[in-house]
Amino acid sequence: MQTAQNHHATQVYPSDRGLHLEFETREQALAFYQDGSSRGLSYDIEGVTIIKPFKAQ
Structure with a gap:
């Protein structure tokens, strides 16, 4: 998956926490992470993994 500034996520997968890149x-x-934050997007970062939390229902 191609992402911000031509970085490529090696894996993308869902979990109960959100979408992992x-x-x-x-x-x-x-x-x-910094690119998303500058655009007002909310991510968590853990090592080499970005997590886009799912919205609470």
Whole structure:
């Protein structure tokens, strides 16, 4: 999956916490996180994984 600034998530998968986007490096994950944050998007970051939380129902 191609993402912000041409970084490629190596895996994308759902969990009970949200949608996980796994990157090759921490730097790529951090760049994606910072890009999303600058656009007002809410993400969690854990190592090389970005988690987009699901909305509470």
